[in-house]
Amino acid sequence: MFYYVYGLLHSEDYHERFADNLSKELPRIPAVKKAEDFWAFSKAGRALGDLHVGYEEAKPYAVELKLPKGYTYDDLEPEHFGVEKKWKFGGTAKDKDKSTVKYNNFITITGVPLEAYDYVVNGKPALEWVMERQMVKTDKASGIINDANDYAIETMGDPAYPLKLFQRVITVSLETMKIVRSLPALDI
Incomplete structure:
Protein backbone atom coordinates (compact mmCIF):
# COMPACT_ATOMS: atom_id res chain seq x y z
CA MET A 1 0.00 0.00 0.00
CA ALA A 58 23.35 5.96 -7.63
CA LYS A 59 25.90 5.88 -10.41
CA PRO A 60 27.21 9.41 -11.06
CA TYR A 61 26.00 10.68 -14.43
CA ALA A 62 28.84 11.16 -16.89
CA VAL A 63 29.13 14.90 -17.43
CA GLU A 64 32.02 16.71 -19.03
CA LEU A 65 34.20 18.83 -16.79
CA LYS A 66 35.83 21.91 -18.27
CA LEU A 67 39.10 22.46 -16.49
CA PRO A 68 41.89 24.99 -17.00
CA LYS A 69 44.18 24.23 -19.92
CA GLY A 70 46.58 21.40 -19.21
CA TYR A 71 44.54 19.80 -16.41
CA THR A 72 42.79 16.45 -16.41
CA TYR A 73 40.50 15.05 -13.73
CA ASP A 74 43.37 12.92 -12.40
CA ASP A 75 45.48 16.07 -11.89
CA LEU A 76 42.93 17.63 -9.53
CA GLU A 77 43.87 18.09 -5.90
CA PRO A 78 41.34 18.22 -3.02
CA GLU A 79 41.38 22.04 -2.99
CA HIS A 80 40.20 22.10 -6.62
CA PHE A 81 36.87 20.55 -5.57
CA GLY A 82 36.04 23.18 -2.96
CA VAL A 83 32.68 24.85 -3.46
CA GLU A 84 32.34 28.53 -2.77
CA LYS A 85 29.26 30.61 -3.20
CA LYS A 86 26.14 29.51 -5.06
CA TRP A 87 26.78 27.57 -8.23
CA LYS A 88 25.86 29.39 -11.44
CA PHE A 89 24.26 28.35 -14.69
CA GLY A 90 26.03 29.04 -17.96
CA GLY A 91 24.82 31.72 -20.33
CA THR A 92 23.56 35.10 -19.23
CA ALA A 93 21.09 36.15 -16.55
CA LYS A 94 18.40 36.58 -19.20
CA ASP A 95 19.32 33.50 -21.23
CA LYS A 96 20.45 30.79 -18.78
CA ASP A 97 22.08 27.67 -20.13
CA LYS A 98 21.15 24.96 -17.63
CA SER A 99 23.21 22.36 -19.47
CA THR A 100 26.27 24.16 -18.11
CA VAL A 101 26.92 24.79 -14.42
CA LYS A 102 29.86 26.68 -12.97
CA TYR A 103 30.81 24.55 -9.97
CA ASN A 104 33.63 26.79 -8.78
CA ASN A 105 36.32 29.01 -10.31
CA PHE A 106 38.24 25.91 -11.41
CA ILE A 107 35.56 23.47 -12.61
CA THR A 108 32.64 23.99 -14.99
CA ILE A 109 30.20 21.13 -15.57
CA THR A 110 28.86 20.73 -19.12
CA GLY A 111 26.54 18.20 -20.69
CA VAL A 112 23.87 18.33 -17.99
CA PRO A 113 20.73 16.89 -19.65
CA LEU A 114 17.89 19.41 -19.49
CA GLU A 115 15.43 16.56 -18.80
CA ALA A 116 17.08 16.16 -15.38
CA TYR A 117 15.48 19.47 -14.34
CA ASP A 118 12.01 17.96 -14.88
CA TYR A 119 12.18 16.17 -11.52
CA VAL A 120 10.82 18.78 -9.12
CA VAL A 121 10.85 18.52 -5.32
CA ASN A 122 8.88 21.13 -3.36
CA GLY A 123 8.58 23.43 -6.36
CA LYS A 124 12.23 23.32 -7.42
CA PRO A 125 14.26 20.89 -9.54
CA ALA A 126 16.24 18.48 -7.37
CA LEU A 127 19.44 19.59 -9.12
CA GLU A 128 18.82 23.18 -8.07
CA TRP A 129 18.38 22.02 -4.46
CA VAL A 130 21.86 20.50 -4.63
CA MET A 131 23.27 23.68 -6.16
CA GLU A 132 21.65 25.77 -3.43
CA ARG A 133 22.69 23.59 -0.48
CA GLN A 134 26.21 22.56 -1.48
CA MET A 135 28.03 25.83 -0.91
CA VAL A 136 29.55 27.98 1.80
CA LYS A 137 26.96 30.20 3.45
CA THR A 138 26.96 32.33 6.59
CA ASP A 139 23.72 32.70 8.52
CA LYS A 140 23.09 36.43 8.92
CA ALA A 141 21.37 36.17 12.30
CA SER A 142 23.78 33.83 14.08
CA GLY A 143 26.97 34.22 12.06
CA ILE A 144 27.26 30.42 11.84
CA ILE A 145 29.05 29.25 8.71
CA ASN A 146 27.55 26.27 6.88
CA ASP A 147 30.43 24.93 4.79
CA ALA A 148 29.64 22.05 2.44
CA ASN A 149 33.40 21.50 2.05
CA ASP A 150 33.72 20.59 5.73
CA TYR A 151 30.92 18.04 5.39
CA ALA A 152 32.47 16.62 2.22
CA ILE A 153 35.87 16.11 3.83
CA GLU A 154 35.06 15.37 7.47
CA THR A 155 31.87 13.34 7.10
CA MET A 156 32.01 11.88 3.61
CA GLY A 157 35.80 11.63 3.36
CA ASP A 158 35.72 12.92 -0.21
CA PRO A 159 36.41 16.55 -1.19
CA ALA A 160 34.64 15.89 -4.52
CA TYR A 161 31.40 14.90 -2.71
CA PRO A 162 29.35 17.96 -3.86
CA LEU A 163 30.32 17.33 -7.50
CA LYS A 164 29.57 13.59 -7.26
CA LEU A 165 26.29 14.32 -5.47
CA PHE A 166 25.25 16.59 -8.33
CA GLN A 167 26.09 13.83 -10.80
CA ARG A 168 24.15 11.25 -8.76
CA VAL A 169 21.12 13.52 -8.56
CA ILE A 170 21.21 13.84 -12.36
CA THR A 171 20.97 10.04 -12.55
CA VAL A 172 18.22 9.91 -9.92
CA SER A 173 16.26 12.69 -11.65
CA LEU A 174 16.44 11.03 -15.07
CA GLU A 175 15.49 7.61 -13.69
CA THR A 176 12.66 9.14 -11.64
CA MET A 177 11.17 10.83 -14.69
CA LYS A 178 11.51 7.63 -16.74
CA ILE A 179 9.49 5.77 -14.09
CA VAL A 180 6.95 8.59 -13.65
CA ARG A 181 6.33 8.82 -17.39
CA SER A 182 5.71 5.07 -17.56
CA LEU A 183 2.87 5.22 -15.02
CA PRO A 184 -0.61 4.32 -16.28
CA ALA A 185 -3.29 6.97 -16.74
CA LEU A 186 -5.15 7.66 -13.54
CA ASP A 187 -8.45 5.80 -13.85
CA ILE A 188 -10.34 6.28 -10.57
Missing part, protein backbone atom coordinates in the same frame (compact mmCIF):
# COMPACT_ATOMS: atom_id res chain seq x y z
CA PHE A 2 2.83 2.40 0.90
CA TYR A 3 4.44 1.97 -2.51
CA TYR A 4 1.08 2.41 -4.26
CA VAL A 5 0.70 5.76 -2.51
CA TYR A 6 4.30 6.77 -3.26
CA GLY A 7 3.86 5.89 -6.93
CA LEU A 8 0.50 7.66 -7.13
CA LEU A 9 1.91 10.84 -5.56
CA HIS A 10 4.50 10.97 -8.33
CA SER A 11 1.92 10.61 -11.12
CA GLU A 12 1.84 13.61 -13.45
CA ASP A 13 -1.82 12.83 -14.15
CA TYR A 14 -2.56 12.97 -10.40
CA HIS A 15 -0.75 16.33 -10.09
CA GLU A 16 -2.66 17.83 -13.01
CA ARG A 17 -6.05 16.51 -11.96
CA PHE A 18 -5.77 17.55 -8.31
CA ALA A 19 -3.54 20.65 -8.61
CA ASP A 20 -6.11 22.97 -7.01
CA ASN A 21 -6.70 20.64 -4.07
CA LEU A 22 -3.00 19.94 -3.55
CA SER A 23 -2.26 23.65 -3.18
CA LYS A 24 -4.81 23.98 -0.35
CA GLU A 25 -4.98 20.70 1.56
CA LEU A 26 -3.29 17.41 2.27
CA PRO A 27 -3.34 14.98 -0.65
CA ARG A 28 -6.20 12.53 -0.90
CA ILE A 29 -5.40 9.09 -2.18
CA PRO A 30 -7.92 7.77 -4.69
CA ALA A 31 -8.37 4.10 -5.45
CA VAL A 32 -7.73 3.06 -9.04
CA LYS A 33 -10.37 0.92 -10.74
CA LYS A 34 -8.17 -1.91 -12.03
CA ALA A 35 -5.92 -4.22 -10.04
CA GLU A 36 -3.22 -4.04 -12.72
CA ASP A 37 -3.11 -0.25 -12.31
CA PHE A 38 -2.76 -0.67 -8.54
CA TRP A 39 0.18 -3.01 -9.06
CA ALA A 40 1.73 -0.70 -11.69
CA PHE A 41 1.64 2.22 -9.23
CA SER A 42 2.90 -0.03 -6.43
CA LYS A 43 5.79 -1.38 -8.53
CA ALA A 44 6.71 2.14 -9.67
CA GLY A 45 6.46 3.39 -6.06
CA ARG A 46 8.86 0.69 -4.89
CA ALA A 47 11.33 1.53 -7.67
CA LEU A 48 11.05 5.25 -6.84
CA GLY A 49 11.45 4.59 -3.12
CA ASP A 50 14.56 2.49 -3.68
CA LEU A 51 15.98 5.12 -6.01
CA HIS A 52 15.25 8.05 -3.68
CA VAL A 53 16.43 6.37 -0.47
CA GLY A 54 19.54 5.01 -2.17
CA TYR A 55 20.51 8.19 -4.02
CA GLU A 56 23.98 8.07 -2.44
CA GLU A 57 24.63 4.78 -4.24
Whole structure:
Protein backbone atom coordinates (compact mmCIF):
# COMPACT_ATOMS: atom_id res chain seq x y z
CA MET A 1 0.00 0.00 0.00
CA PHE A 2 2.83 2.40 0.90
CA TYR A 3 4.44 1.97 -2.51
CA TYR A 4 1.08 2.41 -4.26
CA VAL A 5 0.70 5.76 -2.51
CA TYR A 6 4.30 6.77 -3.26
CA GLY A 7 3.86 5.89 -6.93
CA LEU A 8 0.50 7.66 -7.13
CA LEU A 9 1.91 10.84 -5.56
CA HIS A 10 4.50 10.97 -8.33
CA SER A 11 1.92 10.61 -11.12
CA GLU A 12 1.84 13.61 -13.45
CA ASP A 13 -1.82 12.83 -14.15
CA TYR A 14 -2.56 12.97 -10.40
CA HIS A 15 -0.75 16.33 -10.09
CA GLU A 16 -2.66 17.83 -13.01
CA ARG A 17 -6.05 16.51 -11.96
CA PHE A 18 -5.77 17.55 -8.31
CA ALA A 19 -3.54 20.65 -8.61
CA ASP A 20 -6.11 22.97 -7.01
CA ASN A 21 -6.70 20.64 -4.07
CA LEU A 22 -3.00 19.94 -3.55
CA SER A 23 -2.26 23.65 -3.18
CA LYS A 24 -4.81 23.98 -0.35
CA GLU A 25 -4.98 20.70 1.56
CA LEU A 26 -3.29 17.41 2.27
CA PRO A 27 -3.34 14.98 -0.65
CA ARG A 28 -6.20 12.53 -0.90
CA ILE A 29 -5.40 9.09 -2.18
CA PRO A 30 -7.92 7.77 -4.69
CA ALA A 31 -8.37 4.10 -5.45
CA VAL A 32 -7.73 3.06 -9.04
CA LYS A 33 -10.37 0.92 -10.74
CA LYS A 34 -8.17 -1.91 -12.03
CA ALA A 35 -5.92 -4.22 -10.04
CA GLU A 36 -3.22 -4.04 -12.72
CA ASP A 37 -3.11 -0.25 -12.31
CA PHE A 38 -2.76 -0.67 -8.54
CA TRP A 39 0.18 -3.01 -9.06
CA ALA A 40 1.73 -0.70 -11.69
CA PHE A 41 1.64 2.22 -9.23
CA SER A 42 2.90 -0.03 -6.43
CA LYS A 43 5.79 -1.38 -8.53
CA ALA A 44 6.71 2.14 -9.67
CA GLY A 45 6.46 3.39 -6.06
CA ARG A 46 8.86 0.69 -4.89
CA ALA A 47 11.33 1.53 -7.67
CA LEU A 48 11.05 5.25 -6.84
CA GLY A 49 11.45 4.59 -3.12
CA ASP A 50 14.56 2.49 -3.68
CA LEU A 51 15.98 5.12 -6.01
CA HIS A 52 15.25 8.05 -3.68
CA VAL A 53 16.43 6.37 -0.47
CA GLY A 54 19.54 5.01 -2.17
CA TYR A 55 20.51 8.19 -4.02
CA GLU A 56 23.98 8.07 -2.44
CA GLU A 57 24.63 4.78 -4.24
CA ALA A 58 23.35 5.96 -7.63
CA LYS A 59 25.90 5.88 -10.41
CA PRO A 60 27.21 9.41 -11.06
CA TYR A 61 26.00 10.68 -14.43
CA ALA A 62 28.84 11.16 -16.89
CA VAL A 63 29.13 14.90 -17.43
CA GLU A 64 32.02 16.71 -19.03
CA LEU A 65 34.20 18.83 -16.79
CA LYS A 66 35.83 21.91 -18.27
CA LEU A 67 39.10 22.46 -16.49
CA PRO A 68 41.89 24.99 -17.00
CA LYS A 69 44.18 24.23 -19.92
CA GLY A 70 46.58 21.40 -19.21
CA TYR A 71 44.54 19.80 -16.41
CA THR A 72 42.79 16.45 -16.41
CA TYR A 73 40.50 15.05 -13.73
CA ASP A 74 43.37 12.92 -12.40
CA ASP A 75 45.48 16.07 -11.89
CA LEU A 76 42.93 17.63 -9.53
CA GLU A 77 43.87 18.09 -5.90
CA PRO A 78 41.34 18.22 -3.02
CA GLU A 79 41.38 22.04 -2.99
CA HIS A 80 40.20 22.10 -6.62
CA PHE A 81 36.87 20.55 -5.57
CA GLY A 82 36.04 23.18 -2.96
CA VAL A 83 32.68 24.85 -3.46
CA GLU A 84 32.34 28.53 -2.77
CA LYS A 85 29.26 30.61 -3.20
CA LYS A 86 26.14 29.51 -5.06
CA TRP A 87 26.78 27.57 -8.23
CA LYS A 88 25.86 29.39 -11.44
CA PHE A 89 24.26 28.35 -14.69
CA GLY A 90 26.03 29.04 -17.96
CA GLY A 91 24.82 31.72 -20.33
CA THR A 92 23.56 35.10 -19.23
CA ALA A 93 21.09 36.15 -16.55
CA LYS A 94 18.40 36.58 -19.20
CA ASP A 95 19.32 33.50 -21.23
CA LYS A 96 20.45 30.79 -18.78
CA ASP A 97 22.08 27.67 -20.13
CA LYS A 98 21.15 24.96 -17.63
CA SER A 99 23.21 22.36 -19.47
CA THR A 100 26.27 24.16 -18.11
CA VAL A 101 26.92 24.79 -14.42
CA LYS A 102 29.86 26.68 -12.97
CA TYR A 103 30.81 24.55 -9.97
CA ASN A 104 33.63 26.79 -8.78
CA ASN A 105 36.32 29.01 -10.31
CA PHE A 106 38.24 25.91 -11.41
CA ILE A 107 35.56 23.47 -12.61
CA THR A 108 32.64 23.99 -14.99
CA ILE A 109 30.20 21.13 -15.57
CA THR A 110 28.86 20.73 -19.12
CA GLY A 111 26.54 18.20 -20.69
CA VAL A 112 23.87 18.33 -17.99
CA PRO A 113 20.73 16.89 -19.65
CA LEU A 114 17.89 19.41 -19.49
CA GLU A 115 15.43 16.56 -18.80
CA ALA A 116 17.08 16.16 -15.38
CA TYR A 117 15.48 19.47 -14.34
CA ASP A 118 12.01 17.96 -14.88
CA TYR A 119 12.18 16.17 -11.52
CA VAL A 120 10.82 18.78 -9.12
CA VAL A 121 10.85 18.52 -5.32
CA ASN A 122 8.88 21.13 -3.36
CA GLY A 123 8.58 23.43 -6.36
CA LYS A 124 12.23 23.32 -7.42
CA PRO A 125 14.26 20.89 -9.54
CA ALA A 126 16.24 18.48 -7.37
CA LEU A 127 19.44 19.59 -9.12
CA GLU A 128 18.82 23.18 -8.07
CA TRP A 129 18.38 22.02 -4.46
CA VAL A 130 21.86 20.50 -4.63
CA MET A 131 23.27 23.68 -6.16
CA GLU A 132 21.65 25.77 -3.43
CA ARG A 133 22.69 23.59 -0.48
CA GLN A 134 26.21 22.56 -1.48
CA MET A 135 28.03 25.83 -0.91
CA VAL A 136 29.55 27.98 1.80
CA LYS A 137 26.96 30.20 3.45
CA THR A 138 26.96 32.33 6.59
CA ASP A 139 23.72 32.70 8.52
CA LYS A 140 23.09 36.43 8.92
CA ALA A 141 21.37 36.17 12.30
CA SER A 142 23.78 33.83 14.08
CA GLY A 143 26.97 34.22 12.06
CA ILE A 144 27.26 30.42 11.84
CA ILE A 145 29.05 29.25 8.71
CA ASN A 146 27.55 26.27 6.88
CA ASP A 147 30.43 24.93 4.79
CA ALA A 148 29.64 22.05 2.44
CA ASN A 149 33.40 21.50 2.05
CA ASP A 150 33.72 20.59 5.73
CA TYR A 151 30.92 18.04 5.39
CA ALA A 152 32.47 16.62 2.22
CA ILE A 153 35.87 16.11 3.83
CA GLU A 154 35.06 15.37 7.47
CA THR A 155 31.87 13.34 7.10
CA MET A 156 32.01 11.88 3.61
CA GLY A 157 35.80 11.63 3.36
CA ASP A 158 35.72 12.92 -0.21
CA PRO A 159 36.41 16.55 -1.19
CA ALA A 160 34.64 15.89 -4.52
CA TYR A 161 31.40 14.90 -2.71
CA PRO A 162 29.35 17.96 -3.86
CA LEU A 163 30.32 17.33 -7.50
CA LYS A 164 29.57 13.59 -7.26
CA LEU A 165 26.29 14.32 -5.47
CA PHE A 166 25.25 16.59 -8.33
CA GLN A 167 26.09 13.83 -10.80
CA ARG A 168 24.15 11.25 -8.76
CA VAL A 169 21.12 13.52 -8.56
CA ILE A 170 21.21 13.84 -12.36
CA THR A 171 20.97 10.04 -12.55
CA VAL A 172 18.22 9.91 -9.92
CA SER A 173 16.26 12.69 -11.65
CA LEU A 174 16.44 11.03 -15.07
CA GLU A 175 15.49 7.61 -13.69
CA THR A 176 12.66 9.14 -11.64
CA MET A 177 11.17 10.83 -14.69
CA LYS A 178 11.51 7.63 -16.74
CA ILE A 179 9.49 5.77 -14.09
CA VAL A 180 6.95 8.59 -13.65
CA ARG A 181 6.33 8.82 -17.39
CA SER A 182 5.71 5.07 -17.56
CA LEU A 183 2.87 5.22 -15.02
CA PRO A 184 -0.61 4.32 -16.28
CA ALA A 185 -3.29 6.97 -16.74
CA LEU A 186 -5.15 7.66 -13.54
CA ASP A 187 -8.45 5.80 -13.85
CA ILE A 188 -10.34 6.28 -10.57
